[in-house]
Amino acid sequence: EAAAPHTHEKREHWSGQTAFILAAIGSAVGLGNIWRFPGEAYDNGGGAFMIPYVVALLTAGIPILFLENAIGHRFRGSSPLAMRRVHRRAEGVGWFHVAICFVIGLYYTAVIAWALSYFFFSFTLAYKDDPAGFFTGEYLQLGEAGTVSLSFVPHVLIPLAAIWIITIVVLALGLHNGVERLNVIGIPLLVATFGILVVRALTLPGAADGIDALFTPDFSALTDPNVWIAAYGQIFFSLSLAYGVMLTYASYRRRRSNITSPGLVIAFGNSSFEVLAGIGVFATVGFLAHQQDVPVAELDGLAGPILSFVTFPAVIAQMPGGPLFGALFFGSLVVAGLTSLISVMQTISAALQDKFGLHPRGSAVAVGVVSAVLSIIGFGTTTGLYLLDVVDQWSNQLGIVAGAIAMIAAALWFGGRSRELQRHLSAVSTLKLGTWWLVLVNAVSVLLIYMFATKAVSL
Ligand code: PHE
Numbered sequence: 051e052a053a054a055p056h057t058h059e060k061r062e063h064w065s066g067q068t069a070f071i072l073a074a075i076g077s078a079v080g081l082g083n084i085w086r087f088p089g090e091a092y093d094n095g096g097g098a099f100m101i102p103y104v105v106a107l108l109t110a111g112i113p114i115l116f117l118e119n120a121i122g123h124r125f126r127g128s129s130p131l132a133m134r135r136v137h138r139r140a141e142g143v144g145w146f147h148v149a150i151c152f153v154i155g156l157y158y159t160a161v162i163a164w165a166l167s168y169f170f171f172s173f174t175l176a177y178k179d180d181p182a183g184f185f186t187g188e189y190l191q192l193g194e195a196g197t198v199s200l201s202f203v204p205h206v207l208i209p210l211a212a213i214w215i216i217t218i219v220v221l222a223l224g225l226h227n228g229v230e231r232l233n234v235i236g237i238p239l240l241v242a243t244f245g246i247l248v249v250r251a252l253t254l255p256g257a258a259d260g261i262d263a264l265f266t267p268d269f270s271a272l273t274d275p276n277v278w279i280a281a282y283g284q285i286f287f288s289l290s291l292a293y294g295v296m297l298t299y300a301s302y303r304r305r306r307s308n309i310t311s312p313g314l315v316i317a318f319g320n321s322s323f324e325v326l327a328g329i330g331v332f333a334t335v336g337f338l339a340h341q342q343d344v345p346v347a348e349l350d351g352l353a354g355p356i357l358s359f360v361t362f363p364a365v366i367a368q369m370p371g372g373p374l375f376g377a378l379f380f381g382s383l384v385v386a387g388l389t390s391l392i393s394v395m396q397t398i399s400a401a402l403q404d405k406f407g408l409h410p411r412g413s414a415v416a417v418g419v420v421s422a423v424l425s426i427i428g429f430g431t432t433t434g435l436y437l438l439d440v441v442d443q444w445s446n447q448l449g450i451v452a453g454a455i456a457m458i459a460a461a462l463w464f465g466g467r468s469r470e471l472q473r474h475l476s477a478v479s480t481l482k483l484g485t486w487w488l489v490l491v492n493a494v495s496v497l498l499i500y501m502f503a504t505k506a507v508s509l
Pocket of ligand 1: 077078079080081082083287288289290291293295390391393394
């Protein structure tokens with residue numbers, strides 16, 4: 051037991067398949083499902099977005115999830131180690147994943163911290179008089195628009211520090227007692243709280259109009275390549291694909307494990323939650339439109355941080371039972387975000403363990419403390435909201451596409467691992483993968499290269 055747990059024979063592992071599935075769902079279901087998806091869907095043709103979205107899930111999400119899980123499981127390592135075993139020159143691909151995780155971790159924490167503050171604000175409806183002014187003024191203390199300064203914002207600093215402390219403690223408790231336990235408790239809790247929230251939202255006056263706005267198809271959107279790019283981007287972000295997270299989590303499964311069927315559970319579980327969140331959010335927005343007596347299409351602020359931190363508070367303030375609704379909403383955001391954040395930090399920590407032979411606890415504390423300091427400087431100050439946008443563009447839209455292409459190229463094109471991985475996926479799994487899987491992954495990578503080029507040009 052006391053022997054170095056980082057060596058491969060003693061690699062930490064999940065207690066079983068269910069633990070793995072819950073942890074992977076914990077990573078996938080996050081802020082992306084609750085505030086990114088509804089806005090993306092709404093901006094990209096409403097109901098018509100569902101077609102590219104489902105196509106993206108089936109053609110890219112699931113096949114690449116299989117690929118990442120297979121690499122992690124077969125080569126038994128964090129992203130850099132596993133990628134080096136895939137191809138001796140590919141360790142850098144793994145470090146690229148780790149770097150993106152590091153960036154995501156910094157800003158993700160900031161949003162969770164805001165949600166934690168708003169969880170408490172909800173009890174007294176502190177934001178009720180002027181939700182927009184409250185968010186940027188009183189809470190974030192932004193000066194005139196566009197000014198960036200490095201003064202600390204005490205309201206943000208405290209929740210930010212709290213989130214980091216929780217994160218470091220969970221990571222330091224280890225994979226089994228920390229990460230796994232957080233997810234085994236957190237995910238069922240999240241499903242329950244969010245379920246209550248959606249039911250409540252659906253019974254608000256105007257709910258149907260909101261849902262209509264989200265699902266009314268605009269078929270002309272289907273011919274717009276940007277809509278397709280958005281759908282693929284959403285699937286990657288939402289399933290935590292190409293960040294090395296799913297790879298690392300799969301490396302903690304026991305040697306003889308079914309990989310494909312759990313992959314399907316993770317992918318469909320995540321998308322179900324996402325669509326449910328879309329319904330809940332837009333039902334609520336429909337109520338706001340009803341209150342203001344305007345069509346949903348004329349409301350502003352239906353995407354990004356504004357949706358959760360300005361529009362939602364405005365609705366909560368007007369609704370019967372608002373404080374409870376607000377607490378459930380922001381509490382759900384905190385739990386969903388925390389289980390994703392942990393997966394990102396575990397991915398970084400695992401890479402350092404594998405590379406330098408660090409003990410899991412030491413590695414977790416080191417990674418946590420460095421990230422905490424940087425995130426407090428970046429987001430505990432008034433630069434936060436500005437940074438968020440920049441980071442989102444570069445890491446979530448460009449970085450992961452590059453990370454996915456590099457991973458596929460290293461494993462299938464240069465590493466020649468295609469058949470080996472296909473056989474590995476089919477060896478113990480109940481669902482066997484035919485050559486169609488390889489065809490899909492290769493086809494998707496061509497599409498990704500196209501997306502990457504278009505996006506890079508537009509930035
Ligand atoms: N999948 C998470 C979400 O939907 C985000 C995430 C991305 C988590 C990458 C981990 C790694 O919010």
